[in-house]
Amino acid sequence: MLLPLAMSNNFSKIPQHIAIIMDGNGRWAEARGLPRLEGHKAGTENLRQIIQGCVDAGVKYLTIYAFSTENWGRPREEVEGLISILELFLDRELDELCAEGVKICHLGRLEAMPLKVRRKVEHSMEITCSNSRLILSVAWNYGGRDEIVYAIQKMIRENVQPQDVTEELVGQYLFTKDMPDPDLIIRTSGEMRISNFLIWQAAYAEWYITPTFWPDFNKEELFKAIASYGQRDRRFGKISGLNNED
DSSP, X not given: OOOSXXXXXXXXXXXXXXXXXXXXXXXXXXXXXXXXXXXXXXXXXXXXXXXXXXXXXXXXXXXXXXXXXXXGGSOHHHHHHHHHHHHHHHHHHHHHHHHTTEEEEEESOGGGSOHHHHHHHXXXXXXXXXXXXXXXXXEEEEOHHHHHHHHHHHHHHTTOXXXXXXXXXXXXXXXXXXXXXXXXXXXXXXXXXXXXXXXXXXXXXXXXXXXXXXXXXXXXXXXXXHHHHHTOOOOTTXXXXXXXXX
16 A cells, blocks of 8 residues: 655655666576566565655656567466466556556557457556556556657658657657656666667666566665665766766
8 A cells, every 4th residue: 555655755866757677577486496477476566565665755757667579479378477467466456556646557559468458458547547646657568669660650650751850759759758758767687788678768867777686676675776866967968067077
């Protein structure tokens, strides 16, 4: 259950938008002699405290990388299991998330998802659409390159002229058109890859890589990432206002 803001945070700077590559579920399970799907279930359970942590810290947007366009290439049993876990999460958590003011959004090709799941995702977005306490975006059947292809295709269909194409216009054709770019991207499990995640939007995001597997990435770990972000000097390609470095 999401509680009222329980802490007067001591962070020097709060990211408005945190995005997370939730990596390491399978390895977490294998290290415990469990099937990989048990790791994915544990990772889904972990979402509760991370959502609470973002609320406590004052983060307004949380985006989670749940299933990539490449994940369809995993064994059929694992893919079907991941779909079932998404359904279970929506069935179990939706009412509480809605009551606590969380708005659910979807990033990716929704039309490619199984009909039953698609309807549940659409329902979750519909009943939470007026919420604003935290915007929770679930990137499911999402790929950064696919998103850019989708944007280009849509611009062509709408007869956008080459001279009218700007970065701002492209942004309006992306799945993330209604939210700011991520300030902080967290990747668990220690892997040093972008993995086709928000590759347009992450141009000037700060990255935080931790060896902790996702099921063990608790609220304390989240706060460490936010504290680290607060120490960064974000220059966006310009000269620092603090130390005048190039």
